[in-house]
Amino acid sequence: MxxxxxxxxxxxxxxxxxxxxxxxxxxxxxxxxxxxxxxxxxxxxxxxxxxxxxxxxxxxxxxxxxxxxxxxxxxxxxxxxxxxxxxxxxxxxxxxxxxxxxxxxxxxxxxxxxxxxxxxxxxxxxxxxxxxxxxxxxxxxxxxxxxxxxxxxxxxxxxxxxxxxxxxxxxxxxxxxxxxxxxxxxxxxxxxxAVPAPAPEPDDSLAGALFLARAALEDSGCSVPVPPEESDLLLAALGEAGLEPDEVTSVVPHLPVEESTITRIAATLPGGQDGPTDGDRPRSVG
Known part of the structure; x- marks a missing residue:
C-alpha cells in the first residue's frame, strides 16, 4: 500500500x-x-x-x-x-x-x-x-x-x-x-x-479535391467570403476543376464561403431540396 x-x-x-x-x-x-x-x-x-x-x-x-x-x-x-x-x-x-x-x-x-x-x-x-x-x-x-x-x-x-x-x-x-x-x-x-464554432477539419481523403477547390476559387473571381448570390459562379468553377457533386458538397464547408452559400449550393446540387431547374443548374457540375 x-x-x-x-x-x-x-x-x-x-x-x-x-x-x-x-x-x-x-x-x-x-x-x-x-x-x-x-x-x-x-x-x-x-x-x-x-x-x-x-x-x-x-x-x-x-x-x-x-x-x-x-x-x-x-x-x-x-x-x-x-x-x-x-x-x-x-x-x-x-x-x-x-x-x-x-x-x-x-x-x-x-x-x-x-x-x-x-x-x-x-x-x-x-x-x-x-x-x-x-x-x-x-x-x-x-x-x-x-x-x-x-x-x-x-x-x-x-x-x-x-x-x-x-x-x-x-x-x-x-x-x-x-x-x-x-x-x-x-x-x-x-x-x-459569441465565439464561432471552429470550422470542421477536412477528411484526409478530400485533400486532393480540397486543393483543386481552393485553386478554382482563387481563379473564379468570386468575392471572399463567397456570398450566396455568387454560388452559381463558384459551382461553375468547381465543376470546371473536375469536382464531382459529392466532392463539392464535402469541400464547400472548408472554403471561405458564407453559411447561406453552403445551404444554397447544397440545394442546387442533385439530391438537394428546392434546387433550381435543370436549365438553371450549372452544366459544369454533375
Missing part, C-alpha cells in the same frame, strides 16, 4: 488558500435564487407553493423540503443559505445537488490540479514516486490527480467550509455579496457563446 497522505494534505492546504475564492463563487452562484418560484411536495406531488423563494424567506418560512432534504442540512435557519440548499427545484432536484455539480465539482478539480502542480514542482522525488505508484506519467498532472482520488474527500471539506462561512447567513445577503462576480461570470459566458 503506497502512502499518498502528503498529497491529500497538500490539496487541503491549497483549498484553505482558495477559501475566499470558493466563498465568492458560492455567493455568485446564489444570485437569483430569491426570484425563483418556491416548490414543495404536497401529498407526494411537487407543486409551486405560491410564493417566490425570497418572499418565503422574508416571511421567515422554511425553504427546505422535509421530504427531500438532506439530514446534514435539516437544522437550517429559515431563509438562510443552508435552508436554500435544502429546497427542491421544479425538476424535484435539491439545490444542494446543483450547487455541488456547478460549483464544488469544478472548483475542487481545479484545486487538486493546482495542488498537483505545486507538488510536482516542490517535491519532485515524491511526485515521481507517487506517479509511478499510480501508474501514471508524472508529467501529466491531470492523470495523476484523477488516479489519486483526492477530489471526492476534498469536496466534503469544501462543502463544510462553505456551510461554516455562509450556512446561517440570510440568502438575500449572500446574493447581494455575490452580485458583482455574478455579472462578471455572465459576461464571460456571453463572450464564450
Amino acid at each position: 503506497f502512502d499518498i497522505d502528503w498529497m491529500g494534505l497538500l490539496t487541503r492546504e491549497v483549498l484553505r488558500e482558495r477559501g475566499a475564492a470558493l466563498i465568492a463563487e458560492t455567493c455568485a452562484w446564489a444570485v437569483g435564487l430569491s426570484d425563483r418560484p418556491h416548490y414543495r411536495r404536497h401529498s407526494g406531488r411537487l407543486a409551486p407553493s405560491g410564493l417566490t423563494v425570497g418572499e418565503r424567506a422574508a416571511n421567515g418560512q422554511p425553504l427546505g423540503d422535509e421530504e427531500d432534504g438532506r439530514v446534514d442540512l435539516g437544522d437550517a435557519r429559515p431563509g438562510s443559505f443552508q435552508d436554500a440548499l435544502a429546497m427542491v427545484g421544479p425538476d424535484g432536484r435539491l439545490e444542494a445537488e446543483r450547487f455541488d455539480d456547478e460549483v464544488l465539482v469544478p472548483f475542487v478539480a481545479e484545486t487538486c490540479r493546482l495542488a498537483g502542480e505545486r507538488g510536482r514542482t516542490t517535491r519532485r522525488a515524491d511526485w515521481a514516486e507517487l506517479a509511478d505508484d499510480l501508474g501514471e506519467d508524472p508529467v501529466d498532472v491531470a492523470d495523476v490527480v484523477r488516479a489519486g482520488g483526492w477530489e471526492a474527500p476534498l469536496r466534503i471539506d469544501a462543502e463544510h467550509l462553505v456551510l461554516a462561512a455562509l450556512g446561517h447567513v440570510p440568502l438575500i445577503e449572500v446574493e447581494a455579496e455575490g452580485l458583482p462576480l455574478s455579472l462578471v461570470r455572465a459576461a464571460e459566458a456571453a463572450a464564450r457563446a
